[in-house]
Amino acid sequence: MSWQIYSNQAGRHASDYRGTIIAWRDGAAVRLSDIADVHDGPEDIRTIGLFNGERAVPILISRQPGANIVQVVDALKAQLPALRRAMPPDIHLDVASDRTLTIRASLREVEVTLLIATLLVVLVVSLFLRSWRATLIPAAAVIASLLGTLAAMYLVGFSLDNLSLMALTVATGFVVDDAIVVVENISRHLEAGMRPLQAALAGAREVGFTVLSISLSLVAVFVPLIFMGGIVGRLFREFALTMSIAVMISLIVSLTLTPMLAARVLRTHEREGGVMRAAGAAFDWAQARYARALDWALDNRTAVLVLLAGTVALNIFLIDIAPKGFFPQQDTGGLMGGLRADQSISFTDMQAKLIRITRIVKSDPAVATVVSFAGGSRAGGGFLFATLKNRSERPPAAEVIARLRPKLARVSGVSLFLTPVQDLQIGGRQSNSMYQYVLKADDPDTLKVAGEKLVDALRKHADVLTDVDIDQQDAGADAFVQVERDTAARLGVTMQAVDATLYDAFGQRQVANIYSGLNQYHVVMEAARRFDGSPEALGDVYVPAGTSTAAPPAAGPAAAASASGGGAGGSAIASGSAVSTAAKTMVPLGAFARWSTGSTNAAVNHSDGEPSATIAFNLPPGGSLGAAAALITRTQADLGLPAAVHGAFGGTAKVFKQSIASMPFLILAALLAIYIVLGILYESAIHPLTALSTLPSAGVGAMIALIATGGEFDIIALIGIVLLIGIVKKNAIMIIDFALEAERGGGMAPLAAVREACLLRFRPILMTTMAAALGALPLAIGFGDGAELRRPLGIAIFGGLVASQVLTLLTTPIVYLALDRFRSRKADERHLARHDPPPATGVPA
Incomplete structure (x- = not known):
């Protein structure tokens, strides 16, 4: 036998216990060292931990829910010097992985992005208003709105993470919209000769309803996100609420702080520099070109309406052909790997x-x-975690995995499936790869055949799927011991003795606890290593059969109590048949048992009460989860598997399928929310349709930008499109408000009124669009840790705003006139219906 001493604290060694008396035989003491090899070691010798290829004890530390991970790591690092001093000099304590390094880097990059976006937004205002003084007002509005948003986030318990900081970055371009509309209108009155105070009052009064409409309709877009169910809904609820808070605070700021600053800062006449004069000339040129294009559109309304209908159709086509994904794959500086070994491996x-x-x-x-x-519990498997160097010192994580695959493939008998560590992980199903497909069947044999056929077929499509693996464990090696019960009974061997002896030899039985002053030791017994390498070791096993009545001498117990080796004050409390004072007759196992080797199910997994097998897979660089899901579904159908076999996506892939199915409903809910809010504000069912007509062009721009940059139509891109729905309708709102005012207050015809509104609001429309687009530009370019998560949002917003700026300035007035004509015709019909004489009844009056 081999006796292994394990301690939960540093202290005495195994040599201290080799002289311990464990039994008495014929009046002589039998010491532990006479019959066993005693050594120090881990309690479970069939475990191994490595750090950079050297033996180690990995310690995984996780924060409590709601705790600040950065503060937790800082507190742990502060304790490391004291822990190192308390350990023996031959034990080294090192930090193997620190996930906060990428978190800190990502937060720094978002902060830089936020600063760049703010500067770009302020620059736009300066160039369009041709006044350095006017620059101070939107800058103050942005700062006040963002500070107010941060204060509100603190009060409601939100944290600064990737999603909330992404919301603040996008909000930089949004919160300035209201201030731009107010400042531009005040500047227009100043250019007409008004004094600053009167211009501030008149300008704010004129656009107050417009600003209110823009803000409330933008908040309405986030209502479906706020009340969205499921994991994705909970994930983006904080994003939507942060954006809503920022927009509402900017509304208050634009109607209070902005006019006050304008009255104090702006001047009727201000000297212009060369840059400002050049910017003014460029704007005059652009406005003249737009006037000519607008006149052409007004003269060719049918062609413009056909163009708008084509844009709607193009939207549907682009969404259909675009590659679908769930979350962008990030490079966070870490690789996670699952190990799959041959099921019979020792x-x-x-x-x-x-x-x-x-x-x-x-x-x-x-x-x-x-x-x-x-x-340990990962018999036949394990895990690996690799921390990568700084991004400036290495290629992307996907390239690192690609060049490691052929090297790892040379190791036979074990497969390692590497995936980049992600900040956002959804699904909960554990596997060696990132995505899962779960097969179920009525019985394990049918499932085994079907699973192997499907996996073999999927492995042929390495351009769509990589690291395809299945968790069926049906080939585990076993040694089956068959006891001849009659023979065993004649020899006095019980089944309980057989079971206990086999477990003593091969099960790492804990047989005693040894207590000293501060330390506690577990005594673990097993057969010596040279006997446990093959089933032939069963031939060397002896089982106790019957007992004798030989008793130890009277001095035995006292001697055992006082003979603890080393005199260190330890005491042993033994249990089980391994430690006994009674002599037993030992019978070889082969005298009454036979054994054979074979294979068996190491584990049978179940899902919803049925036998199941999980097929795990990763995506190649540039791969699409939508294409992979379609391939798996198509391949299973083509294989013609038995009707009893059925499958469904699990974990992250399951949530992806659910999110894809809910995307149309989310977009429709956002459209409906905007329509209801604008209908209430305008007290009309027609004018909100004019505002919604701006959305198809934005969708086309977003989808073209995503496809052109190699992106996917994923959850983040969907959030960008939902944001676009709230942004681009502001162009139509500004045109509608001024056109209605010109009709009602100025008595202008609808055609003249909408043309005047388009030219008059061209500058604020251009300013707000450029401010929002440039605010999203740093996100679209993407740099630093975690940029992959933010990039689709920026690309969708930037592309959608550019396309909508070009098209909506032409389509909005045409839609306004078409709907106005429809409204007038319906009004005339209602008027005639109320004033026409009743129909004749055939009876003379």
């Missing part, structure tokens, strides 16, 4: 292969540290 072989795999990964020049673990 722990000795698994240990050697894990060391080899760990050293292969560590040898890559992009890898900083590697932590790996195998054994």
Whole structure:
């Protein structure tokens, strides 16, 4: 037997217990060292932990829900010096992985992005208003709105994370819209010769309703997101609420702080520099070109309406052909790997292969540290976590994985499936790869055949799927011991003795606890290593049969109590048949039992009460989850699997399918919310349709931008399109408000009124669009850690705003006139119906 001493604290060694008396035989003491090999070691010897290929004990630390992860890590690092001093000099304590490094870097990049977006927005205002004084007002409005938003976030308990900071960055271009509309209208009155105070009062009064309409309709867009169900809804609720808070605070600021600053800061006449004169000339040129294009559109209304209908059709086509995804794959500086070993592999072989795999990964020049673990509850498997160097010192994580794959494939018997660590992980189903497909069947045999056929077919499509793996464990090696019960009974061997002896030899039984002053030791018993390498070791097993009545001498117990080796004050409390004072007759196992080897199910997984197998897969660089999902569904149908076999996506892939199905409803809900809000504000069912007519052009621009940049139509891009719905309708709102005012207050015809409104509001429309687009531009370019998550949002907003700016300035007045004609015709019909004489009844009057 081999006796292994395990301690939960540093202290005495195994040598201290080798002289311990464990039994008496014929009046002589039998010491532990006479019959066993005693050594120090882990309590479970069939586990291994590695750090950079060397033996280690990995310690995984997770924060409590709601705790600040940065503060937790800082507090832990502050304790490291004291912990190192308390440990023996031959034990080294190192930080293997620190996820907050990428979190801190990502937050810094978002802060830089926020600063750049603010500067670009302020620059737009300066160039269009041709006044450095006017620059101060939107800048103050942005700062006040963002500070107010941060204060509100603090009060409601929101944290600064990737999503909330992304919302603040996008909000930079939104919160300035209201201030731009107010400042531009005040500047127009100043240019007409008004004094600053009168211009501020008149300008704010004129656009007050417009600003209110823009803000409330933008908040209405976020209502479906706020009340969206499921995991995705909970994830983006904080984003939507942050945006809503920012917009409402900007509304208050634009109607209070902005006019006050304009009255104090702006001047009727201000000297212009060369840059300002050039900007003014450029705007005059652009406005003249727009006037000519507008006159052409008014003269060719049918062609413009056909163009708008084509834009709607193009939207549907682009959404259909665009690659679909869930979340953009991020490069957070970490790789997570799951290990899949041959089901019959021994722990000795698994240990050697894990060391080899760990050293292969560590040898890559992009890898900083590697932590790996195998054994324990992960029999036949394990995990690996690699921390990459700074982005400036390495290629993207996908390239690192691609160049590691052929090297790792040379290690036979074990497969490592590497995936980049993601900030946003949804699904909850564990597997060796990022996405899962779950097969179910009525019985395990049918499931085994179907799973193998489907996996073999999917592995042929390496351009769509990579790292295809299935978790069926039906080939585990076993040794089946068959006891001849009659023979065992004649020999006095009980089944309980057989079971106990086998577990003593091969089960790492804990047989005693040893207590000293501060430390506690577990005594673990098992057969010596040379006997547990193959089933032939069963031939060396002896089982106790019957007992004798030989008793130890009277001095025995006292001697055992006082003979603790080393005199360190330890005491042993033994239990089980391994420690006994009674002599037993030992019978070889082969005298009454036979054994054979074979294969068996190491584990049978179940899902919803049915036998199941999970097929896990990753995506190649540039791969689409939508294409992978379609391939799996099509392949299963083409294979003609039995009707008893059925499958469904699980984990992240399942949430992806659910989100794809809910995307049309989310967009329709946003449109309906805007229509209701604008209908209430305008007290009309017609004018909101004019505002909504601006959306198809924005959708086309967003989809073209995403496809052109190699992006996907994923959740983040969908959020960008929902934001576009709230942004682009402001162009129509400004045109509608001034056209209605010109009709009602100035007595102008609808055609003249809408033309005047388009030319008069051309400057604020151009300013607000450019401010929002440039606010999203840093997100679209994307740089630094975590930029992949933010990039689709910026691309969708920037592309949609550029396209909508070109098209809506021409389509909005045409739609306004068409709907106005429809409204007038319906009004005339109602008027005639009320004043026409009743129909004749055939009876003379």
